[in-house]
Amino acid sequence: MNNNFEHIQAAHCESGVTRNLLKNIGINKMTEPLAFGIGSGLFFVYIPFIKINNGPAIAFRSMPGIIFKQTCHSLGIHVERKKFSSREKAQQFLDDRLAEGKAVGCQVGVYYLPYFPKEYRFHFNAHNLIVFDKEGDNYIVSDPIMDQVTSMTSYQLERVRFAKGALAPRGQLYYAETNHEVTDEQMKKAIQHGIKKNVFNMLRIPGPIAGVKGIRFTANKIKHWRDKFGLEKAGLYLAQLVRMQEEIGTGGGGFRYIYAAFLQEAHAYHNNDELLKISEEFTKSGDLWRTSAVQAAGIYKGRLGTQQDFNVMGDYLLEIAEIEKQAFEALSKLKWQ
Template sequence: MSNIETSVSSFNHLQAAHCENGVTTALLGHYGIHKVTEPLAFGMGSGLFYIQLPFMKVNGGPAISFRTMPGMIFKRTCKSLGVTVTRKKYSDHKKAMAELDERVLAGKPTACQVGVYYLTYFPKEYRFHFNAHNLIVVDKQGDNYIISDPVMENLVTLNSYELERVRFAKGAFAPRGQMYYPGENLHEPSDEQMKKGIIKGIKLNCRDMLDIPGYFAGTSGIAHTGRQIKKWKNRLGDDKSRMYLAQLVRMQEEIGTGGGGFRFIYGAFLQQSHQFLPVDELFDISNQFTAAGDKWRDAAVQASGIFKGRLGAQADYDDMGDRLIEISQLEEKAFRQLKTMIKKLK
């Protein structure tokens, strides 16, 4: 669909690994900030995370996430650059569409949170009831909206019925018509501001991965899942264990993660941070995240052996569990080193 022309010719569609990073980077770029790349947005927004929510199930499997809460990346990145953020929720569908129209027709691209279940340009196989997808509405022509969806290669369109439907998708994290946008005529941040934002993002990410009490979040959460996996075969039986492992792999490798459960994007963030925060140790720590991402991918291969039925002995589950425990130790070491490095800066 590369033949779509938009009157907002200055808008550059940006394909990204992850939707919220992509929306953040493209909108900041459109309104005047070009220093923030996708990895920098992810890191300044403290995007990396791990959690296995206790007592909660998603599609009958474990509720696992490799990233922070939806909406936080945009919010934190804008905040550390002193950019104001407007976010609106609606109960009235008509008002939600009218206010979006008003902005878009005034040439102001605006982001919306949507559900993917009724997202017509997505392949059928991907239309789950997942409500934390993000896209940018760039323009309106007749009844059609021109959409910049960061996971697509080119601009796409939705008619007003389709857009209203995805903005008001129902279920967990229902978007309730949410739209959001940064302020206008933004000034390019100084390198010092970028540095401060990066330090802030790293600090918060260290806290999220190292200091959340309990056993289910951060690096200790990874080990927790590892220990649980060893018990799955006995406790859940083969069929259910396979489904659980498949769910883990989907959360880790699905579109949006950039591969390796976001660990590679984080590695890229640390590398790109060096231009604003010239500490050579960043390269070493970046390598550690690359190694962690590779281990996650190796673990996914092991998991697929089990859920495709090529493996299935208790020893295979133990092997899988040990892999996660090892990753937990690797990431804990990397974050501790990062924390010490940031402390030394002052």
């Protein structure tokens, strides 16, 4: 069993899990912002033809698992990741790893998490937590967005590990296998690689629905939602955007603040003051995402509802798209020492 695991609260589930799992194997240089940035966690995608909770799929971060995978890969740390068709095999594999003293990350559904407040429970299957011990039939859980460790019975854990629906986790678990010292030079290279990957994802990824182009695409769609869907359905779509932005994994504004912190911490490894200037732009973007969430909530709750209100909402996203475009273009031009 793993009695030395240290639970540290985080702003976002996967970057928090990444930091805590790596710290558990002795990688003390890792912080949550560094994990988020090295893992190229910042993203945006709007997928209207996929529905989650009767609204369009909207994501403000990379696909589940990418942050942990890329962070470890960039630092030369071997990762084991498993999915299961059998619930019995999934539990046995987890039990075996716990018996070896390993802390294990799990992708789970939110809806049936017993320690989540009811207002935060809905069908979202890309949450991450750590299981690090077992006492009888209770698994000891470190969920990084909670302030302290908790526990779940084997039935409760199985239920969330095998939640149904979009992004069904299928018992997925993962952990870092290698335990070795990470040098400052490795951190420098990992930071550089993470930034370059994020530049590609936000500026150069093909298609109109992802990255900066996706933010702009969504902004223009929002301006037509009222006429196309009617006020009630358009309000529900905006509620979906706010839910994904502010209630699931810190969302639009919070992710931009974490990325700003990443660039500030990256400055300690790459002595380039441009990193600090660009960091300020992501803080501006985060502020605007939060302002747009207030506007969207006003429409959903009926305080606002005119076409002009939808136009203002769309214009916020157009301004955000331009800020992030300029910021990532500046990152693409950085001179690395």
